[in-house]
Amino acid sequence: xxxxxxxxxxxxxxxxxxxxxxxxxxxxxxxxxxxxxxxxxxxxxxxxxxxxxxxxxxxxxxxxxxxxxxxxxxxxxxxxxxxxxxxxxxxxxxxxxxxxxxxxxxxxxxxxxxxxxxxxxxxxxxxxxxxxxxxxxxxxxxxxxxxxxxxxxxxxxxxxxxxxxxxxxxxxxxxxxxxxxxxxxxxxxxxxxxxxxxxxxxxxxxxxxxxxxxxxxxxxxxxxxxxxxxxxxxxxxxxxxxxxxxxxxxxxxxxxxxxxxxxxxxxxxxxxxxxx
Ligand SMILES: Nc1ncnc2c1ncn2[C@@H]1O[C@H](COP(=O)(O)OP(=O)(O)OP(=O)(O)O)[C@@H](O)[C@H]1O
Ligand SMILES: Cc1ncsc1CCO
Ligand SMILES: [Mg+2]
Numbered sequence: 001x002x003x004x005x006x007x008x009x010x011x012x013x014x015x016x017x018x019x020x021x022x023x024x025x026x027x028x029x030x031x032x033x034x035x036x037x038x039x040x041x042x043x044x045x046x047x048x049x050x051x052x053x054x055x056x057x058x059x060x061x062x063x064x065x066x067x068x069x070x071x072x073x074x075x076x077x078x079x080x081x082x083x084x085x086x087x088x089x090x091x092x093x094x095x096x097x098x099x100x101x102x103x104x105x106x107x108x109x110x111x112x113x114x115x116x117x118x119x120x121x122x123x124x125x126x127x128x129x130x131x132x133x134x135x136x137x138x139x140x141x142x143x144x145x146x147x148x149x150x151x152x153x154x155x156x157x158x159x160x161x162x163x164x165x166x167x168x169x170x171x172x173x174x175x176x177x178x179x180x181x182x183x184x185x186x187x188x189x190x191x192x193x194x195x196x197x198x199x200x201x202x203x204x205x206x207x208x209x210x211x212x213x214x215x216x217x218x219x220x221x222x223x224x225x226x227x228x229x230x231x232x233x234x235x236x237x238x239x240x241x242x243x244x245x246x247x248x249x250x251x252x253x254x255x256x257x258x259x260x261x262x263x264x265x266x267x268x269x270x271x272x273x274x275x276x
Contacts, residue, residue, distance in 0.1 A: 005188070005275060009227045010267045012214050017043035021063030021216040023209065024087075026050045026080050028070025028099065031202030034252070035066070038206040041260040042231075044213045050076050055083035063216035065092055066208055067120065069110055070099035070143065077110055084118030093215040093224070096120035096170070097208040100143045102132030115168055122215060122225050123170040124208055127157060130174040134160040144198070145176055154178065158187055171221045173211070175204060179229045183222045190226060191272035192233025194240040199248045203255070207232040210259070230273050234266055235259050 023039050025032070025048045032048055039046035049058040052075065059065050065087040067080045087094045096118070098111040111133060114120065123133070128140035128149040140146040158180055165172040165184035173181040179190040197203040211228030218224035235258035243254035 005223070005226070005273050006267055006271045008220075008223055009230060009273075010264050012217055012224075012227050013043065013231070013262050015217040016213055019063070019217055020045055021213065022047060022061055023064050023066065023212050023216065024049060024059050024062035024083065025066040025068065025209065026055070026076060026083060027066055027068035027205065030070060031205040034202045034256070035068075035205050035209040037256050038259055039209050039213060041256050042210060042213045042262070044216070046209070050079050052078040052082055055079040056086045059083040059087045059092065060090065062087070062092060064212035065094045066097070066212045067094060067114060067118070068097040068099055068205055068208060069101075069107060069114075070097075070205065072107060072110055077113075080114060081117055084114060084120065088119060093121040093212065093221060094118060095122045095124060095208055095212040095215060097205065098123065098125045098129050098133060099205070101125065101129040102140050103142055108132075115170075119168070120170055121221050122173065122211060123164070123168060124173040124175070124211055124225060126204055127152070127174045127176040130164070130172060131157070131160060134164045136160065150176065154180070158182070162187065171225050173225050173229060175207060175229065179233070181222060181226050181229065186222055187276055188222065188226045189274045189276060190229045190233055191274070192230060192237060192270065194236040194244070196240050196244055196248070196251055197236045200252045203232065203236070206255070226273060230267070230271055231259065231262060234270055235262070237270065238266065
């Protein structure tokens with residue numbers, strides 16, 4: 001089974017480089033530049049456009065839409081809903097990262113509204129955000145995973161994700177030390193990555209951008225999502241070996257370099273992706 005998954009996913013980077021899909025982002029102002037650069041590093045083309053007046057025009061040119069609620073405000077909520085609905089109408093995959101869900105009323109209500117009104121194709125967040133949306137009260141204080149949620153048993157997270165996928169109609173992914181992805185029936189685990197990835201902000205946001213990139217060239221959103229998470233995890237491991245000893249700034253640069261230099265050999269030799 002592992003072989004089959006990697007055999008499919010290892011074709012995606014070349015497809016991206018051939019197709020150069022446009023990825024529309026409505027995202028946060030903390031990590032926006034990293035998201036644009038990781039999208040380019042993967043061979044796709046980013047456009048960041050978050051005004052309600054142009055949301056529909058821009059998304060109609062795109063091959064995928066990222067909705068990331070990291071620095072939410074009333075103006076961008078309107079853009080997220082408008083662009084999200086327009087994308088769904090045109091069958092463009094919508095990847096929703098509910099950054100900070102659980103941290104306050106505006107975020108919680110907006111996440112619920114986007115799920116209901118847009119019906120995203122993929123819901124991808126860290127384990128605290130996904131558990132909160134699935135109804136487990138989260139200990140998270142902001143945009144990072146809580147210590148409490150890190151210790152929740154894998155089988156419990158898996159069950160919650162499967163149920164949430166069936167309820168929302170989304171492919172659901174929860175990231176952390178181990179990443180779990182499900183469409184409600186199949187469940188994929190990715191065990192690549194490095195703990196230094198949580199020492200910089202934006203590894204989750206960049207993973208969401210890569211998920212959008214690969215979903216735009218895949219006809220299977222479960223595998224497109226798994227690919228975004230897998231390639232980020234593989235890049236994290238190599239970036240740590242190359243630059244981890246220099247510190248978190250160098251690690252961040254090395255991560256983008258690793259996506260730029262993604263190789264078939266790396267996925268063939270090092271992917272830890274399983275379907276159970
Ligand atoms: N301890 C860890 N070991 C291995 N990989 C990790 C670890 N923590 C995070 N990762 C990887 O880092 C990436 C980001 O995951 P994380 O859950 O930290 O996202 P996030 O909290 O949404 O990040 P941000 O909001 O800062 O962008 C994922 O690809 C995940 O697999
Ligand atoms: C630190 C931070 N605050 C809002 S968004 C963001 C980036 C990572 O999610
Ligand atoms: Mg995040």
